[in-house]
Amino acid sequence: MTWIHQRLKLTHIALMGIFILFASRSTLDSDTFWHMAIGRWILENGQLMTSDPFSFTRHGSAWNLPGWPAQIGMYLLYQVGGPGALNVLVGIVYTTSFWLVSKLMPEQDDLRSLGIFLGAVTASVHAIARPEMFTFLAVTLALYVLEQYRTTGRDLVWVLVPVSAVLANVHPMFYLVPGLIALYLVGGNCTRVGTINSPDAGNVANISNNIQRIDQRLALYLALTTAALFFNPNGFAGLVYPFKAMLSQQGAVGFINEWQSPDFHDWMTLPFGLLIVLVNASVSFSRRKADLTDFFLAIGFAALALISRRFISLFGLVGALIFVRYAADHPWLASYVKSAGRKPWSSAGRIAIAVFGLVVSGWAVYILANGLDRETNFQRMEEAGTIPPRTAVEALRSTSGNLFNSYNYGGYLIWAMPERPVFVDSRAVDLYGDGLLTDNWYKAVMMQPGWEKVLDDWLIQTVFIEKSWPLAEGLKLDGWKLVYQDTNAIIFRR
Numbered sequence: 001m002t003w004i005h006q007r008l009k010l011t012h013i014a015l016m017g018i019f020i021l022f023a024s025r026s027t028l029d030s031d032t033f034w035h036m037a038i039g040r041w042i043l044e045n046g047q048l049m050t051s052d053p054f055s056f057t058r059h060g061s062a063w064n065l066p067g068w069p070a071q072i073g074m075y076l077l078y079q080v081g082g083p084g085a086l087n088v089l090v091g092i093v094y095t096t097s098f099w100l101v102s103k104l105m106p107e108q109d110d111l112r113s114l115g116i117f118l119g120a121v122t123a124s125v126h127a128i129a130r131p132e133m134f135t136f137l138a139v140t141l142a143l144y145v146l147e148q149y150r151t152t153g154r155d156l157v158w159v160l161v162p163v164s165a166v167l168a169n170v171h172p173m174f175y176l177v178p179g180l181i182a183l184y185l186v187g188g189n190c191t192r193v194g195t196i197n198s199p200d201a202g203n204v205a206n207i208s209n210n211i212q213r214i215d216q217r218l219a220l221y222l223a224l225t226t227a228a229l230f231f232n233p234n235g236f237a238g239l240v241y242p243f244k245a246m247l248s249q250q251g252a253v254g255f256i257n258e259w260q261s262p263d264f265h266d267w268m269t270l271p272f273g274l275l276i277v278l279v280n281a282s283v284s285f286s287r288r289k290a291d292l293t294d295f296f297l298a299i300g301f302a303a304l305a306l307i308s309r310r311f312i313s314l315f316g317l318v319g320a321l322i323f324v325r326y327a328a329d330h331p332w333l334a335s336y337v338k339s340a341g342r343k344p345w346s347s348a349g350r351i352a353i354a355v356f357g358l359v360v361s362g363w364a365v366y367i368l369a370n371g372l373d374r375e376t377n378f379q380r381m382e383e384a385g386t387i388p389p390r391t392a393v394e395a396l397r398s399t400s401g402n403l404f405n406s407y408n409y410g411g412y413l414i415w416a417m418p419e420r421p422v423f424v425d426s427r428a429v430d431l432y433g434d435g436l437l438t439d440n441w442y443k444a445v446m447m448q449p450g451w452e453k454v455l456d457d458w459l460i461q462t463v464f465i466e467k468s469w470p471l472a473e474g475l476k477l478d479g480w481k482l483v484y485q486d487t488n489a490i491i492f493r494r
Helices: 002-007 010-023 030-045 068-102 109-126 132-152 157-167 172-196 201-228 236-248 251-255 267-285 292-307 309-327 331-341 347-372 374-384 390-396 410-416 433-445 451-457 470-477
Strands: 402-405 460-466 481-485 489-493
Touching (some): 010 109, 030 068, 030 410, 068 132, 068 309, 132 157, 390 460, 390 481, 402 410, 433 470, 451 460
């Protein structure tokens, strides 16, 4: 019991809960499968993929997506442990990230545990087994070393140079690491200007000179991390890839959910809204003087999350840190923590904590066992609509000819039926572009004027989509033969 009293903290329990939160659920979606299909293709062909082999609408088109190390690693891990192994990997990545962030927070266990768990729940909205989880980890590491450098002077920022080189090969959001360095550089400059204009003239020179030295070093690291991005197989083309992708997906945003702004009518988005409110309240009522770098962090990542829900996870990380940092200096909370810290745990309290830990551990083992089970994972993915029903995929094997498929189904079809080229899949933003997505695919599924011509021009013989699309009813009336249907999916052939 003495060890439990001295060692076990609420932060440890919160971190256990975070691991369970991520590792016990199905974190795979359609994108996961096409990423793994690329990893499989690279290993089978002994070369990196430079053109599209999976679709018939863009077959042979140049395509240089960063991601090959993660794609190979995810494929190999899946081969060993199936979907459950990827769930555990996601749990490890996100738990490690919030553990690092907890190290940056004040030593107030109650508040710190609340902050990291709320941040993790916020991040879980878009925590998926894709290469972007490694971007999340890299951003966390960047935040950690930059905060260490800013607050203690410990210089580990050089680590971000090789991290940037690796990230340039792993995921298109590689600019986030140099971007964070730039943010801290700007925040330091603004602080220096504010210091110079401060009435505390006696300390101005020392503070200003210290910040100037920090700025010069950070400027060097910014240049080095940016230069490190060139260490990718595609050179300059790899550097412009993210901008090309953003410009090519403007019209497709309307039906690609993760690129849309968060819907606050969706209960899963509520933790994000709550964290925004808590960050504002903690900064407003804290005795701690607001720091411009913290302000830029909060505003920058909140803006990204409000533009696109796929960035909510990063705000969960940053928002949790800022909330705890400023709430810890709230007058009432500070007095509560001070008085609570003088009260030793009673024997009954220690026993209660031990029993609670055993119960949580048993519960964790149970739900993790479900999270590791292959069949349970596939059932969850089918129910969520992130992959097509496997019975429908088997029925599709009996058809032939050019396939018109659901956008949501394409990624899994690339994995399960690589011999059957797809019409479209969720690589949409940069490979297919608005021309194919909005003027062809979306026009057809919505039965907009000219939809028949789309199917005729592409010589479509088989259609595999969700039953919810208007096209499903239209094909029945147009004389197409029904091959398969269930509660979610439907297949037609001419």
